[in-house]
Amino acid sequence: MDFGFSEQQRDVQNLARQILGDNVCPESLAQYDAYKADRFDRELWAKLAEAGLLGLAIAEEQGGMGFGYFEIALLIEEAGRSIAPLPLISHLVSAALPIQQFGSAEQKQRYLPGVSSGEIILSAALAEPYNEDPTQPILTTATADGESLVLSGDKTAVPFAHLADRILLSVKMADGVAVVLLDPKAAGVSLTPMQVTTYEPQFALSLDKVRIAPEDILAGPENGRAVMQWLTERTTVALCAHQLGASDKAMRMTASYTAERKQFGVLISTFQAVGHRAANCFIDVECLRLNTYQAVSRLDGGLDAVNEVHIAKIWAGDVGHRVSYAAQHLHGGTGIDRDYPLWRYCTWLRYNEMTLGSSAKNLASLGKRIAAGEAFCR
Missing domain, CATH: 1.20.140.10 (Butyryl-CoA Dehydrogenase, subunit A, domain 3)
Structure with a gap:
């Protein structure tokens, strides 16, 4: 049995290492120290998109390469090797992958082509104050209002929330846990900057009766x-x-x-x-x-x-x-x-x-x- 990488996996790893190695250096990273600028290299983001690496696990019909989780993990390993200033985990793994796996056909078509091209940025709010288990939200709740949901509560340490087009998060309901795609610019949403040792932009997210339309509900309380x-x-x-x-x-x-x-x-x-x-x-x-x-x-x-x-x-x-x-x-x-x-x-x-x-x-x-x-x- 061959336990080595496949040819496509080696190609992904080598391409990611080359692009990140050529474009990330101590001098380029220094510009983000002490929050002098957002720790997000837009030019590098565009290069990864052009190379197809942002669409590794996105289906071909949504503009991706149709690979799997292993290829994403190899990309993220290389991002760790260069500590690249990019939101790869929150964007590709915590948000895009669940949409690819569980989203409706309409949700996939609305978000995933933009994920592959780099035009849409996604994030995920996976922690609450004093609660790090996103499968058991406590402080963030939702009530049904017709087919919509109305959210209130708090999330913390949300990466790149100020740049995100949608933020995936879980909410507690009377009959289970729902998963929604939140527009951070919606009425009732407030973002408070947080400072962390890595200088990655993170935010505390506060929700006050925020309405989520049916098309932005990823999973209902029965399977959230x-x-x-x-x-x-x-x-x-x-x-x-x-x-x-x-x-x-x-x-x-x-x-x-x-x-x-x-x-x-x-x-x-x-x-x-x-x-x-x-x-x-x-x-x-x-x-x-x-x-x-x-x-x-x-x-x-x-x-x-x-x-x-x-x-x-x-x-x-x-x-x-x-x-x-x-x-x-x-x-x-x-x-x-x-x-x-x-x-x-x-x-x-x-x-x-x-x-x-x-x-x-x-x-x-x-x-x-x-x-x-x-x-x-x-």
Whole structure:
């Protein structure tokens, strides 16, 4: 059995690496530091659209390439490797994929061609204050008014909400959970800027009796929770893929540095302690790669991946943590110099770790599944 990438997957990976590598550098990223500008490279966005990469998993009839989730994950891994200033996860995975999978024919035709061309930007509001489970909204509620819904409540940490044409979010109803596509410019919607360590534009979203027309209801209360579970798993693993790319780059950056830096007239890469620390980073990154690809593969094949998602989350959190610490340690004072690019990777590794949740909590959750006979039992 061949466990390698298919030819089309290698082509996607190489094309994404080439475009992102050629267009993202420390100098280009510096313009977004400290919120000097929106962390969104429109020219790069247009280049990805022109290359077809924004339409990887969009059906051909909607202007896409008709590939699957695995190809998107490879694109996002490369975005992590370059920490590209683009809303790829929120746009492609958290919003466009659910529309492709669960949307009506009219919704697909209205949004997905623009997704592929880069003309439409989508986002998703997956967290509430003190509630990070989008399958169980608490603060955001909806009531039916004829065929429409009326929304009130709050969401937090919504990426690129000010640029989005629609924001996917879940709402609590009396008989279940509904999923809607919110127009952020609609009456009753207010956006409050938030500041995060990565400088990605994020917003607190407040809803006050916002009316959602029937054509913007993605899923009703009878199946909304299942839709949110579906997209949450894919969003989680996409974050793991981003963490993989960033970890791999930080590890390789550190290896290159130690191969050039001398102490006492000797390359520090020849020091046994340095070699062991770097080797541990390599092993960590390869383990994260294996577990991320396993989860990606199962999701791409439409298979149950609850356990694999848990495992990938645990590895992504721990590996990002260990690699960022080791990279800083082996770089010495250079690692925290903002004229040197490592600090951005360490910031993103920490941010992704916190977004994915405590590894101890994720490990305990997996342990409960094992104890209940829901994992690794025949």
